[in-house]
Amino acid sequence: MISLLMITTTSMRPNYVARGFTIFTRRCGPSSRGYTTLSRRSLAWHTRHTTFVRASISLPQDQREYNQTTTFQSKSQKREYSPSRTIESSGPSEVLSSIQHYNDDEEVTADNWREHPDLNPTLTFPTWAVPLEHASVLQTLLSSELTQPFLATRHELLQQCHPRPKIVQDGDKHKYILLDPQQQQEKQLPTDLINLLQQHHVQLQGPDVTIRIRYHQLPMTYILHKVLPPHVHPPPTAFETVGHVAHLNLREHHIPFAKLIGQVLLEKSSTIETVIHKVGQVNGPFRTYDYQLLAGRNDTICRVMEHGIQMELDLAKVYWSSRLAQERQVVLEQEIREGQVIADAFSGVGAICLLAARDKNCTIFANDWNPQAIHYLKRNFATNRLRHHLVQSTHQDAYEFLMDLGLSSSSCEELEDDEEEATASKSSKTTHLVDHVLMNFPLKAPTFLGALRWWSPPLSEHSPRLHVYTFARADAKTGRSAQDVAIDIIASELLPPMGLEDDDNDDDDDGGCHHRQQELNDEYGCQVVAREVRDVAPGKLVFCVSFTATPELLRVMQGSF
Ligand SMILES: C[S@@+](CC[C@H](N)C(=O)[O-])C[C@H]1O[C@@H](n2cnc3c(N)ncnc32)[C@H](O)[C@@H]1O
Structure with missing residues (x-):
């Protein structure tokens, strides 16, 4: 039995929704019209690429599963930061008094615990x-x-x-x-x-x-060794600082003593004014995390300095990782040349955009779905007196941002609507595509590459170079290294599945496991390079895969609708 759902909209965007065994697609774009029947094999590929549904389409709840990003990106899900969870934890006086009495008469109290002989x-x-x-x-x-x-x-x-x-x-x-x-x-x-x-x-x-x-002379580890009961040893030593905020990633057994640990850390550092504990993992569309305040003032608006660029950001509301500083320098030094045009689809508060503007005199198109990130990005451009480099700063879904980049002059129209950016350099209103597109969001970035199908093929000499971050693991089954797998993740988002013409034969279903670097390079001239960035877990690596979006590649992508 065939069940069918077809959606048409007045939008000029591609929309697909799959239901059951057969899918019909309708493309409303400029270069193709009509319907296509898709096989199961190509359905797999197309549903992977169906990453964008306009907000105007309201799908019944039971059909949302067919769109990868509707639930993930739904604007109604934009959340305000909710107050941190509170967890019960002991203070120093409770812990010390349970280990030892101050002297025969005197109990350790909240005021005098620092005088305890063990701590002096x-x-x-x-x-x-x-x-x-x-x-x-x-x-x-x-x-x-x-x-x-x-x-x-x-x-x-x-x-x-x-x-x-x-x-x-x-x-x-x-x-x-x-x-x-x-x-x-x-x-x-x-x-x-x-x-x-x-x-x-x-x-x-x-x-x-x-x-x-005296207590005030001793290092944090010494104090924590003394005040924490033996079963909690070793005490935490590592923490990350962002401006005046220290954030600890405590282990489960440290949690009952979280406030004590936070208090000691606060007192042991002259620059830290707020100590927080990350509750759970970085999550949600904006890649933020919940936190619990352990000590100091509840203020997560930080000022950070990176290579002389001053940035302000609210750790509770936007993504930030100081550890990416080195990666930003690598991209800046290896990829970006003087005076180029850079589009950052997942810009966060704009660290690399600011550096490229200041150090390489680049023109910047910045985008992040999180409005707070863009608020701080604009502010940071102003603080560093680089506003004239910022042509666009939008908080769109990256798919839309990327799609618009390729529709020639559309980004310039948006620019004119935005008074705040009207001061941006007129010379940057070009109709050719940008030089580099940065997509630093390893969890999802590759799934946005379908947006390139909307690009008008540029002249070869103006083909943009994309830098897409992705997680990858070596695949023992197919003998591919993590680097091969990273390239194939990107290739599978760009190229039609292999052997599409032979799709009745289920036995040779490649499942996207073929290494396709050569195909991208030899047939489409993409000059693919994968660079290992860091490891995030045993065997799990982050790669930056760079390739050129050549006219040949864009044509094959458009042809595969
Ligand atoms: C890993 S962070 C990278 C931030 C930035 N590149 C940096 O170096 O600080 C990913 C960013 O992507 C943004 N994001 C998540 N989903 C998005 C989407 N669909 N469209 C645009 N931005 C998105 C998040 O808000 C977050 O700021």
Whole structure:
């Protein structure tokens, strides 16, 4: 039995909806009309490419599954950031008092916990005693290569203290040079050193001297080792800072002590004013995450500096990763040339756009579906006095943005509607396509490539180069490396499935497993290159696949409607 659903709209966009065994498509675009019957094999390919349905089409709930992005991208799903979840967790006083009493009478309280003896340790050091009348030799002794290995400056904990305790302590008749107890025990003093010390009247067996290290001098790891119960060890050490915000990625067993950990981190860093804990994973269309405030003020609007570019962003509302800074430099140095036109389909708050504008005098078309990201992007262009480089800054779905890029002058029309951007350089209103399209959204970017079917084939010399990020794993079944797989993910979004003409034979269904780099290069001149960016999990890598959208490629894409 054949069931059929056909959708037509007044839109000039491609729309498909599959239902049951057979699909009819109607393309309302300029270069093709009518209906096509698709086989099961090509249905698989077409449904993968059906990534855009205009908001004006309202599909019944049960049919939405057939569109990959309707649910994901529905505008009604744009969410306001909701307040963070609160989790119960212990403060320092609760934890310390459960380990040990302050003294017999005094309990540790919320106010005095920093005074706890465990957090203000006393350390005893052997010394060399220098008579006061010979104190002038101290500097010579301390800077001598012979004395250095024995000094308390080598002591592991002292090295981590800030400010560091003085290693010369005052006595009534002597100055005492503190020595590293470990070194004293292990090493015999060399004869040269003994001679040097004796020559300056230094007593080799000075009295032991005890000093007290205070809470505020000790490093975070030391404090956390003391205050966290043993079953929570090792304490968290890694955290990421974005402006004044530190965000921790705590493990499950740390959670009951999250506030304590946050408080200590806050007190141990002079630049951190807010400590948050990421709750769950980066998720949702805007790639943000929920957080819980652990310590400090609840303020996630940060200022960050990257290679001299100043950016403001709200961590709670937009995607941000400082770890991408290096990748941005690689793209900038390897791909982008002076004065080129750059379109960024998933721009976030605009880091690479800003760098390209400042360092390479580029003209920028920026887009991110998150209106907050675009709000900050515009602001950042203004702050860095680069507004004249910003021709377009829209918060459209990337499919629409990419499609419009290729429809010659459409981006210029939008520009004229936008008063704020009316100051942008007139010279950038070109009708040829852009030089580079950046698509840094590894989770989904390849699925937006279907939008290229709407591009008018440019002259070969104006063919844009696309840089599409994707996750990939090596495929043992087909013997392809992760890099091959990355290229094939992109190829499967650009080229019709292999062996489409032979689609009655189910046995040779390739399932998109053929390596197609050569096809893209030899038949369509795409000059495909895949560059490994980073690994995100064992065996799972991020690649940036770059290729040229040649007229030949665009023609075959259009032909495969
Ligand atoms: C991995 S982030 C990359 C951000 C940016 N390139 C950077 O380096 O900071 C992906 C971005 O894509 C945006 N995004 C997600 N879905 C989108 C869509 N359908 N159209 C346009 N942007 C989208 C998110 O809001 C997010 O800012």
